[in-house]
Amino acid sequence: MGKLTKGCIQVYTGDGKGKTTAAIGQGVRAAGNELRVYMVQFLKGSETGELKSIEKLDPYFKIFRFEKKRGFFWTLSDEEKAELKKEIEEAFEFCKKVLKNKECDVLILDEIMGVLHNKLLSVEEVVEFLKSKPEDMEIILTGRNVPKEIMEIADLVTEMKEIKHYFEKGVPARKGIEF
Template structure:
C-alpha cells in the first residue's frame, strides 16, 4: 500500500464544467496507485457515472452520499431544506471523522461549496474541517464561489472557466458526459 508523505489542500472551482470530473480523474489515478480515496458528494442525489466507476475501483475508490434523492435546492420547500441541512451535517460530521481518524489517503468533498453557499454548512465549519487534515492526507474541495478565507488555506486552486458551452444553445446534460 502506498502512503502519502505530504498531503495538500486542493480546490477545483469556477463556473465552467469539469470540477467533479477533475476530482474523479485524480481519484482514478490515485486508486490505480493503490491510494485509498473517499469522495463525499454534497447536493447530488441522482445516479451518476462516477458511482458506477467507483464500484469498479473498489476498495480503493469509495463514494459516500448522505442525502435522499430530491429536486434541486431552489425547488425545495422549507421542510425539505431543513431535512437536507440535517443530512448535510451528517456528511460534514463523517468528513470530520475521516480526517481525525485518517480513514483514507485522499478525501474529496464534492460540491461542498454549494452546500456552503446554500447555508447548509458554515464557512467556519469548513475552515475547522480543513484544520483537521492530517499532514499525510490530501483534501480536495469542489464547487463555485470559494470564500477568500477558504482560498487562503488552499495549496492549489484550479478555476474552470466557461468560454463556450453547448448548454447555452439548449443541449441538456447528457448521461456519461455531464453525469
C-alpha cells in the same frame, strides 16, 4: 494507507464544467497508485455514471452520499431544506470521523462550496476542518464561489472558466457526459 508524506488542499472551482470530473480524475490516479480515496458527494442525489465506474475501483475508491434524491435547492420547501441540512451535517460528521481516524489518503468533498453558498454549513466549520487535516492526507474540494477564507488555506486553486458551452445551443445534459 499513509503512502503520502505531504498532503495538500486542492480546490476546483469556477463557472465552467469539469470540477467534479477533475476531482474524480485525481481520485482515479490516486487509486491507481493504491492510495485510498473517499469521495463524499454533497447536493447530489441522482444516479450518475461515476457511481458505477468507481464501484469497480473498490476498495481503493469509494463514493459516499447521505442525501435522498430531491430537486435543486431553490425549489425545496422549508421542511425539505431542514431535512437536507440534517443530512449534510451527518455527512460532514462522517468526514470529520474519516479525518480523525485517517481512514483514507485522499478525501474529496464534492460540491462543498454549494453547501456553503446555501448556508447549510458555515465557512468557519469547514476552515476548522481543513486546519485539522493530517499532514499525510490530501483534501480536494469542489464547487463554485469559493470563500476567501478557504482560498487562503488551500495549496492549489484551479478555476474552470466557461468560454463556450453546448448548452447554449440547446444540447441537454447527456447521460455518460454530464451525469
